[in-house]
Amino acid sequence: MASGAPSTHRSPKGARPRGAQADGPSAPAPSGSKGSKGAKGAKAPRAGEGRAKEPRREKPRPSKARPRSGTIALVGRPNVGKSTLLNALLGARLAITSHHPQTTRDRIAGILTEGATQFVFLDTPGVHKPKNRLGQRMNDLATGTAADADVVLFIVDVGPAAPAEVRPDDAEALRAVPDDKAVVLVLNKIDRVPEKQKLLDVLPTYSAMRDFAAVVPVSAKKRDGTKRLLRVIEEHLPEGEHPYPEDELSDRPVRFFVSELVREQVLMRTRQEVPHGVAVTVDAYEERKKLTHITISVHVAKESHKGIIIGQGGKMLAAIGTAARARAERLIGQKVHLDVRVKTTPGWFDDAARLVDLGYGGEGGKPKTKKKRGAGEARTDRSDES
Ligand SMILES: Nc1nc2c(ncn2[C@@H]2O[C@H](COP(=O)(O)OP(=O)(O)OP(=O)(O)O)[C@@H](O)[C@H]2O)c(=O)[nH]1
Numbered sequence: 298m299a300s301g302a303p304s305t306h307r308s309p310k311g312a313r314p315r316g317a318q319a320d321g322p323s324a325p326a327p328s329g330s331k332g333s334k335g336a337k338g339a340k341a342p343r344a345g346e347g348r349a350k351e352p353r354r355e356k357p358r359p360s361k362a363r364p365r366s367g368t369i370a371l372v373g374r375p376n377v378g379k380s381t382l383l384n385a386l387l388g389a390r391l392a393i394t395s396h397h398p399q400t401t402r403d404r405i406a407g408i409l410t411e412g413a414t415q416f417v418f419l420d421t422p423g424v425h426k427p428k429n430r431l432g433q434r435m436n437d438l439a440t441g442t443a444a445d446a447d448v449v450l451f452i453v454d455v456g457p458a459a460p461a462e463v464r465p466d467d468a469e470a471l472r473a474v475p476d477d478k479a480v481v482l483v484l485n486k487i488d489r490v491p492e493k494q495k496l497l498d499v500l501p502t503y504s505a506m507r508d509f510a511a512v513v514p515v516s517a518k519k520r521d522g523t524k525r526l527l528r529v530i531e532e533h534l535p536e537g538e539h540p541y542p543e544d545e546l547s548d549r550p551v552r553f554f555v556s557e558l559v560r561e562q563v564l565m566r567t568r569q570e571v572p573h574g575v576a577v578t579v580d581a582y583e584e585r586k587k588l589t590h591i592t593i594s595v596h597v598a599k600e601s602h603k604g605i606i607i608g609q610g611g612k613m614l615a616a617i618g619t620a621a622r623a624r625a626e627r628l629i630g631q632k633v634h635l636d637v638r639v640k641t642t643p644g645w646f647d648d649a650a651r652l653v654d655l656g657y658g659g660e661g662g663k664p665k666t667k668k669k670r671g672a673g674e675a676r677t678d679r680s681d682e683s
């Protein structure tokens with residue numbers, strides 16, 4: 298089942314949620330092209346409403362601190378909780394999560410600005426043994442994101458029995474992280490470890506693999522340990538101007554998140570090979586005064602899967618549409634008319650051209666690079682303005 302990541306009202310770039318509700322997805326937004334065919338409007342979500350204004354810092358820091366900014370890749374094998382952690386760190390339900398492995402298929406930037414520091418988190422697909430072109434692209438995105446980032450959070454799942462040995466697939470995923478990176482080992486799902494003492498036993502196991510910059514135990518689901526993790530990351534971020542406005546939550550457009558909300562409903566409601574064979578595109582996106590009209594296609598890899606998604610008498614498709622629409626309305630802050638169609642696109646995940654059509658081409662959402670301050674270049678803080 299899709300897990301309930303922490304939710305807030307920060308919304309993707311450009312989306313200004315009105316009437317923020319307690320469990321609404323937040324809206325951010327990066328650059329990707331997924332589902333963009335024929336879609337108009339729908340910029341990326343922004344922070345700025347609701348929780349975005351809540352104080353997040355544990356202790357106040359000097360306002361004249363030099364600006365820091367950097368990219369932080371969340372990397373690990375599938376299902377360890379990368380996307381749940383992204384949402385917890387942002388305080389916003391940005392990325393979809395589910396108990397199915399390979400839920401995340403793209404790089405998704407989540408931006409958090411706290412005082413002088415801007416964190417640009419990059420959620421990535423889980424590193425796994427690829428079975429098709431889509432899987433290979435997902436791995437490439439994870440590896441490429443780790444290679445380009447300033448800091449890597451390498452996430453492992455330690456619940457319910459803290460492991461005495463490193464899982465081979467964790468070790469394999471860690472090989473995707475270049476040696477010269479500052480890597481923070483994040484031990485996730487500690488809420489599932491009844492004997493916390495066992496976590497200490499895990500340390501030598503993982504430390505033998507690599508010289509980690511720090512080891513931080515967290516529960517992404519309970520948002521336990523995330524503040525400490527932010528402070529640890531901050532120490533490793535370089536000085537530099539913030540590449541994004543401070544209220545921006547992501548660089549993906551709202552329509553990307555709408556397509557993900559529909560895919561999340563499919564993940565929640567279907568099993569076995571069906572969720573893995575589904576792609577979602579936005580065919581039309583039209584903002585009107587009081588209503589946003591969105592036309593979505595759910596692409597299935599096999600004709601037999603079409604019937605499963607539609608369900609008896611169309612019940613399944615109706616349920617998917619109703620639930621996704623409710624979330625989309627919270628995201629956009631406006632009434633939404635959501636038209637969901639199902640199409641069979643055989644073997645799309647192994648077809649290079651179809652992958653591009655379905656939004657899985659290129660490099661995914663590539664984060665902006667920060668403007669680094671050169672020697673002698675003016676600072677932009679208040680002391681220079683006076
Ligand atoms: N108990 C517990 N469950 C968690 C925690 N973090 C994540 N989960 C659950 O683990 C499952 C996978 O979470 P995701 O965030 O989708 O994992 P992921 O690493 O992004 O997975 P992929 O996108 O498939 O690579 C979901 O069912 C989450 O609810 C945690 O701290 N504690």
Ligand SMILES: [Mg+2]
Pocket residue numbers: 379380381392393394400401420421422423
């Ligand atoms: Mg994920």
